[in-house]
Amino acid sequence: MTSIRMVLRTGLENLSRLRAALPWLAAAALAAVVARPARAACDCVLPGPTFYPPHVPEAFAPAVFTREEVAALTCRPARQGRLACTWTARYVLTRTQSTAIPLSFAYPTGADITVSFDGAAVAGSVDALDPRFGVDQRELFATWPAGQTDRLVVEIRADLRLSPSQCGCDSARTTNRRRHPLVTRADATTYALHYRPDDAPGTMRLTLDLRRPWQERRPRLFPGGKGRRITRDVVKERDEPAVFAFKTLYRLDPGGPVAGLGLSFGPEGLRPRLRLGWEVAWPKIWVHSLVIETDARRRVAIIPAWELTYPYTPSRWIPEAGVGVGVPVQLAPVARPGVRVFVRLGWLWAAVVGTFDVYPAVRGAPPERLGSLMLQFGL
Incomplete structure (x- = not known):
């Protein structure tokens, strides 16, 4: 009897402790829920190819100054969700000594690069990039000859294919990425190109030109920048790269089977x-x-349909809803068109779909109204 009382007393004490801890547990859970969207929307560094301005060896650096710096990125749609891009940059260099000065130009592997001095293309040597600049890069070496003018206009043009960047820290998913995780694996709308300018001059002119509408991602170089082409004079931030990070809008999402x-x-x-x-x-x-x-017995119909949904959710675990219309074309037992309205409530790749079809009278067949409730899956 005494042991039973001790057990009951211990249970009541534990229950009291749990009740006292409930407010703290609720606060912690609320904080986790509130903090989750912040983590989902984190601004991690988007991977992408990197360009650099002309590099001057340390022995010659005190004698060379950059007076003007202009850069631009122009992109057009290409195959497999990539963009065919052209990176151009223009520098005005001056020197205080007339000796020959070696210059090097770092660019990503796979880019087709051309360097011009005062409008004339230079034939430089290409080698693996100095390890301090990173991996997957190449380097072109050229020389500013002695005896020429002390002012040099350097122009760089590089053609490359820009692939979608995957940040990896955003848990929000687009509609078809949630519905078809095996087919639509990547959100092929975000692209990034990195540029690491020198400290001088303190400002530079940047241009982003796309054939389709775009919207810039953070960090923003073009405040309020939306559209097709935009140019800004940007103040450089010390030791921070300029990142052309943007999203192309209205891109086809391949979706998948249902x-x-x-x-x-x-x-x-x-x-x-x-x-x-x-x-x-x-x-x-x-x-x-x-x-x-x-219905596996009598009726067969082909239905093109259009559904209005929302493109993103704060988390992949939040259910989504959609409403739509369709044009069912009945093939059997009587060939005739109809009208459909439907609703959808889904969670990841599974959804409940409710439909209502109306077929008008045709060829002596009376009008019909059909409804259905189905469980739908995507791949």
Whole structure:
């Protein structure tokens, strides 16, 4: 009896301690929930190719000064979600001694680079880059000859293919990345190019020119910059690279296959309903799909449909909702078009889809109203 009392007393004491700790646990949980979006939206460094201004060896650096610096990035759509880009830069250099001065130009591996001195292309030697500049880089060496003018205009042009950058710290997912994780693996809309200018001069002119609409990511070099082409005079930040990081808008999201099963309600009563098709998104807020549905007995229809959703969620674990319309084309038992409205409530690759179809009277067949409730999956 005494042991039972001791056990009860110990349990009550533990319960009291747990009750006292509940406010602290709730506060910690709330803090975690609030802090999670901040981590999801973190501004991590986006990977991308890196360019540098002309490099002067230390022995000659005190005699060479950069008086003017202009850089630009121009990009056009290319295959496989990449951009065909051209990086151009212009420098006005002066020197205080007339001796020959070696210069080197660092650029990413795979870029096709051309360097010009006062408008004339120079044939330099190409070698592996000095390790202090990083990996996946190359270096072109050229010489500012002795006896020429003490003012030199250096122009650089590099053609390269820019691939999407993956930050890795943003847990928010686009509609089709959540619905089709096996097919739509990457968010092919964010691109970045890094440029590491010297301290002097204190400002430089930067231009970003894209054929399609774009929106800049942080850190912002172009405050309020949206559109197709924009130019700014930027004040340099010491030891900080200038990052051309931007998102192209209205890009086609490849999506993936969908399959569903459920029940339909119509003139024949309660019957099974099966569906199979594919869906894409363009822009991300608007999902386009083409599916074929059947009751495995009598009815067969092809349905193009359009669904309005939201492109991002704060977390991949938050359910999403969508509403849409479609144009079901019934193939059997009577060929005729109809109108569909539907709603969708999904979580990751699974969703519940409710549809309502109306078929007008045609060829002597009476009008019909069909409804269905299906469980749908994506890959």
